[in-house]
Amino acid sequence: MATNMADSFSYDTLFSENSSDTPLNVVKHAKYDFAVAYPAPETLPMDGLIQALRTAVDSDSMKTAQGMAYYPHQLGSQELREYTSEKLTSDRGFTVGADEIALTNGSGESIGLVIQALTNPGDVVLAEEFVYMGTLNQLRRSGADIRGVAIDDGGIIPEALDEQIAELTANGSKPKYLYTIPEHQNPTGSTLSAERRKAILDIAHKHRMPILEDDCYVDLRFEGETQPAFRALDDSGIVVYVASYSKLLAPGLRLGYFTAAPEVMRRALGFKQGSGPNQFAAMAIEGFLRNNLDSHRDSFSPVLRAKRDAMVASLEENFGGSGAEWSTPEGGCYVWLTMPEGADIASIRDEVLEQGVGYVAGTNFEADASGRTGHNCARLCFAFESTQKNTEGIALLAQLFKQHGAM
């Protein structure tokens, strides 16, 4: 039947100049996997999500079917945008209409669209000294010249930010915008205080520099007080606000969102390929959260806290007195481990993974990709493994670091 089943067709000279032969990501999982970026699987409300779909279909099956039969609205499910609007008012203290919110395939799509709307190749973009890798990749793809801002345990240091912008501007490289995860930052776990946020907003206005606020971890606070969103402190339009249901519910749902000044939204959405995100997942999320947000929080908070406690206690037991330091975040998924200056835990990462413990070395998060500042740091996800595995895995990590001369 086949006209050609033998010779292999050659694509030589047919590929676009922009394309590159990139190997697929192959992710290896260690026995103690602290390299992941996942919430606690045992708290995922699968039953609740399915029940929410069941309830929606039982209450109006034709409406549900029509909702699924239509290609989604460019902004995504109307019902989930309405719910998101209400949740932002009650949880984050600012009010935007459902039509000012765009749902996307995870918050990663939101961030990518905004980056494309604001970034020309060569533009300087500021971010915390250590930055979430997904955003780093998107910024690099847009040709951004990423510069890290000095941080301490409380996140971005406003005075350092102001000085850096002034210096860059004097050199003809005025930063285009600032990307930040202000709450439970990825990877360091730090949270910016309200005072620092206000100071940073003043600096942003002074230098006419928008803030891209990535609030994807805010729902995962299990102790202390949530700080006000940049967007709640300022409605001039200088803040582009991005958040997600991936951490609150499940990454596999792929639902994030953003809200921004109208022209920013229009220009960002102009880069969108295809229609809005999954209606099926949107229906499940809206139905579940509308009735169960508080009980869901009550169920996962103690789990996350216990996991963080186990990891931090094991760090104290196994790394105490070694000169290592680590963060003790009040939420999110990550502990940031800083070994003494001379310890190169980046170069031994693959071996340590083979021997049973996964982590992401700090070099992967360097804003400026200098390879200089992150070699003695690691991001440890405390949310995914059990408390027991957090305890055991950190003990093994110390042992392996010693074996490799890093401790």
Place this chain on the structure above:
Amino acid sequence: MATNMADSFSYDTLFSENSSDTPLNVVKHAKYDFAVAYPAPETLPMDGLIQALRTAVDSDSMKTAQGMAYYPHQLGSQELREYTSEKLTSDRGFTVGADEIALTNGSGESIGLVIQALTNPGDVVLAEEFVYMGTLNQLRRSGADIRGVAIDDGGIIPEALDEQIAELTANGSKPKYLYTIPEHQNPTGSTLSAERRKAILDIAHKHRMPILEDDCYVDLRFEGETQPAFRALDDSGIVVYVASYSKLLAPGLRLGYFTAAPEVMRRALGFKQGSGPNQFAAMAIEGFLRNNLDSHRDSFSPVLRAKRDAMVASLEENFGGSGAEWSTPEGGCYVWLTMPEGADIASIRDEVLEQGVGYVAGTNFEADASGRTGHNCARLCFAFESTQKNTEGIALLAQLFKQHGAM
């Protein structure tokens, strides 16, 4: 609390050069909505999809939760890729491994990735004379110079294709690839015979021109015989195969896929932003189709056939003898209406929609956007409205065409 709640921040000079201030799509729905591209909502297996999730969670809740907690594999759900591999073998007659299939957010994402991998600005790309608008938009975004290939009721005319390629090549504009929907084409409803496909493959090899085969409607055949996929007739790698679960199940699930030669896949996936598509929808689809594909087909086929029959019968009754012609497709969603040469039904489209009948004018599908060939044509979706509305709506359409002097 706010540092700035009054002055509006100006983004002047901050937007990227590639961005444009594009208004959001606003889709108006007519009373008789033949403008949509939706399958029959009453056949959407919402209950079955929910039941499939229920079954998956009941059989192994921890495995399910872990599947949702992980960010999806770049290629998407392993289980759905395995099922898709089996379905391609049994339904489309060619075998590729699960690792040679990439799941995407609808087939639109697949097509967009492949276009980016193969298209430089200015490249000539061939397609049927009338082409699905989503693909046209993506081709234009990549700067392709789209040329329409002559078609008849049986789709692309191989001899015309061969001549056109030779002519373009002689003029220094050798076509880069051919995009085609060979089965139940959107918008014309035509299907290429096996003979034509073989002839087109020979022409493709002769001119070293890949074929981007969009098989998204193949599952919606309700009479006649399914023709072999280009990909089943040729495994040299010259065919890139794209298909979708949007039409078979529900557009709102946003799940399509593609398979291609390894380097094409790697280069296409290099343009992917973020991780694989929705695991939640993938789990529901795989669970449902593995047990219910045949019964689902048995349930929607008579519905689609009755809807096509109603529309075609009403066309005969109301357009017969007017000089109008229409296709009678054996599957898919669309009837293609061709009015006599002088009738400009593109210019009256908005008024007719206001008066109750929606359609998409042929000018929107012109490969070359000349505005010359589609003014007397329209795509009519028979799948979405009820048989009664198909009958009534076509009668009203004839009345409105007469009222506007187009008939």
